[in-house]
Amino acid sequence: MKHNLDKILTIELANLPTPIQEAKKLAEAIGLSKLFIKRDDLTGLAGGGNKARKLEYDFSEIVNGGYDVVITAGGVQSNHARMTAAAARKLGLDVKLVLGGPDFESAQGNLLLDVLFNVEIRYLVDDDANTSLESEMKRWSDELLIAGRKPFVIPIGGSTGLGALGYVKAMEELSYQCKHGNVQIILGVGSCGTFAGTILGAQIFIPDARVIGISVSRAAEAIRKRTLELIEESARLINYKISKNINIECYDDYHIEYGLMTDAGKQAIDLAANLEGVLLDPIYTGKVMSGLIDLTEKGIVSKNNPVVFIHTGGMPILFSFESELGITLNCKKIYK
Numbered sequence: 198m199k200h201n202l203d204k205i206l207t208i209e210l211a212n213l214p215t216p217i218q219e220a221k222k223l224a225e226a227i228g229l230s231k232l233f234i235k236r237d238d239l240t241g242l243a244g245g246g247n248k249a250r251k252l253e254y255d256f257s258e259i260v261n262g263g264y265d266v267v268i269t270a271g272g273v274q275s276n277h278a279r280m281t282a283a284a285a286r287k288l289g290l291d292v293k294l295v296l297g298g299p300d301f302e303s304a305q306g307n308l309l310l311d312v313l314f315n316v317e318i319r320y321l322v323d324d325d326a327n328t329s330l331e332s333e334m335k336r337w338s339d340e341l342l343i344a345g346r347k348p349f350v351i352p353i354g355g356s357t358g359l360g361a362l363g364y365v366k367a368m369e370e371l372s373y374q375c376k377h378g379n380v381q382i383i384l385g386v387g388s389c390g391t392f393a394g395t396i397l398g399a400q401i402f403i404p405d406a407r408v409i410g411i412s413v414s415r416a417a418e419a420i421r422k423r424t425l426e427l428i429e430e431s432a433r434l435i436n437y438k439i440s441k442n443i444n445i446e447c448y449d450d451y452h453i454e455y456g457l458m459t460d461a462g463k464q465a466i467d468l469a470a471n472l473e474g475v476l477l478d479p480i481y482t483g484k485v486m487s488g489l490i491d492l493t494e495k496g497i498v499s500k501n502n503p504v505v506f507i508h509t510g511g512m513p514i515l516f517s518f519e520s521e522l523g524i525t526l527n528c529k530k531i532y533k
């Protein structure tokens with residue numbers, strides 16, 4: 198278990214350690230003996246979420262490398278983009294975002310927060326394919342270079358071997374907080390960095406843990422391939438020799454198209470809100486909770502072993518889903 202994780206430079210951006218809370222009523226409703234929520238939605242950085250841990254590594258490279266402008270990309274409601282904008286502003290850097298998705302009338306949710314950070318945005322209407330977003334980032338970076346700037350491009354979702362170290366470190370943190378060795382750790386998977394870091398970190402710090410990924414966009418096979426690449430990259434960076442076969446357990450049955458809410462996801466959001474006062478979101482964590490419920494029902498997640506649900510954030514997205522959430526206001530207006 199030799200590694201040099203602590204030698205890799207970081208810059209402080211997140212409020213760590215995040216709390217871990219037992220969710221007894223939700224556990225009972227799902228039929229689990231024990232359920233804990235690791236509150237990475239409370240990392241801070243303009244609304245919290247998993248990306249704060251990754252950005253501590255990326256921004257260290259940016260600041261130490263003397264870059265003056267940061268470019269990143271994502272979907273219209275990208276949490277990663279919003280948190281990158283916040284980090285750049287905190288550190289006095291310029292920031293540009295390439296976003297893509299359906300056309301919109303007004304800025305809501307994460308996009309509203311991007312606007313508050315006064316970010317220059319290029320928006321690919323009806324196109325959020327990774328290849329289009331990446332080529333627009335490259336074009337913008339080239340333009341900035343020609344203009345004499347020093348741009349740093351953070352890939353979509355911040356998922357690099359370096360960024361994934363944020364979740365290797367998170368597993369060290371979890372190993373101090375949760376003494377159940379046989380724990381089942383469940384989390385959402387998009388660009389795979391969080392999943393990769395969690396699997397590698399669990400192997401190092403909580404070797405008896407089982408890590409379960411719930412896809413929010415891609416097919417399980419593509420996730421396994423990309424996650425393994427990232428695990429190997431992260432392990433190289435910290436000089437860690439992967440000691441056993443890596444089992445990448447991932448389910449892709451709980452999403453439809455990326456960015457759309459599912460009925461089961463909506464029910465999971467309602468359940469967590471009403472039983473625990475915890476807010477999940479329609480694109481990521483709501484789907485993960487719906488996956489946990491279904492996998493427990495099917496006996497794939499063991500009822501007897503404790504579960505840690507990593508709450509990766511995403512709360513601002515709720516504020517762009519008013520109509521899909523079917524909000525009916527139970528409010529009696531009283532005029533004096």
Ligand SMILES: Cc1ncc(COP(=O)(O)O)c(C=O)c1O
Pocket residue numbers: 246247275276277354356385386387388389390391392481482509510511
């Ligand atoms: C709230 C939330 N959860 C989970 C994820 C998935 O993380 P990753 O892209 O590292 O797989 C994201 C990524 O955007 C996210 O914003």
